[in-house]
Amino acid sequence: MSGPKYLGHLNINVRNVEISHEWYTDLLGLHTYDFIPGRAAFLSANVELSHEIALTQVAEGAPGLQPGQVGLGHFAWRVETLDDLKEFYQKLLDRDIKITPRDHGVSMGLYFQDPDGNGVEVYYERVRADWYTQENIFTNEKRPVGDFPGPWDELAAD
Template sequence: MRSREAHRVARRITAVAAIFVVAAASAALAQPAILAGDTIRSLGERAMGYKPMSLDHVNIFVRNAERSHRWYTEVFGLHTQDTMYHPGGERLRAAFLACDPGHAHDIALFEVGDDAALQQKGQVGLNHVAWRMANLDDLAEIYRRLHDKGVPVRVSDHTVSLGVYFSDPDGNGLEVYYELPRNQWQQERPFSGGGAKGRFPGPWDEVLRQQTPALTSV
């Protein structure tokens, strides 16, 4: 009798386990797949019900806040939204700058002193901060401004965008760029799609002709 009862219990346990296995398999099939090739989905896209609105601002350490504040406003034409000073003095400690005066800030510059170590080439950390221009004419204007100020630049044609790369007085990497509207990309992927270059005529034409493909980067 006990043997038959134990057998019935074992069968029930097996049946319940089978139900759980089927349910788990169904749930897994219902999840969006992470595919290679044309369809790419990150774990965040698959698992999260939220995402940030956008990347909003950057905070940069500089050796001299006064110098950097002047440089960023002269090069980019940014609005000064707020400033902070060192205690007991008139020396600038931090500045908050924005492209749009209706936005709190796009970049904050915090002074860390003249003896602070500068970034080293190839070290782990931020590569560059990119500023998107509204059109190709605006990109050409800031390109000429950088040239007039004697700022060394590098230009890269990414097929869907054109980027101008340079550094601020403390060696922080910067980029100004213009990107085509999505319906003009003529390719699915922005950087590995193999699109045609040469769609961004401007004062950088000769520089691009002289550069080798090995110098381009995103």
């Protein structure tokens, strides 16, 4: 028996499926495969898949995530080019969404939250040949950590 090949989808509990559905389709450009008002939405970036995210509505007053709480920290969407990431950065700025940019050495990511406080990342992964190392990529003491080395302040000023 072989193991899983890839992650199929995430199911995210949200307080208001209409608000979250609009947010994920408008900001991330996800395709809607099914939408049940007041109950659920099934979305995907890859139109060949039935869904990568299922949004399930829970009570409007449901407690939100707390810092340090056990559970999913964030999930990430990959873009193809650094220019795509820069465009997405500007899109977040235009919507006044708080962004935490990070350079992980092998990738550069933009971290932010959805309307319910769930962590979301949009990232660009460098070509493997450009990685700072080929082994121990997250524990290597030479790993660059911090904000982007790029002209992000200039982009924000445009």
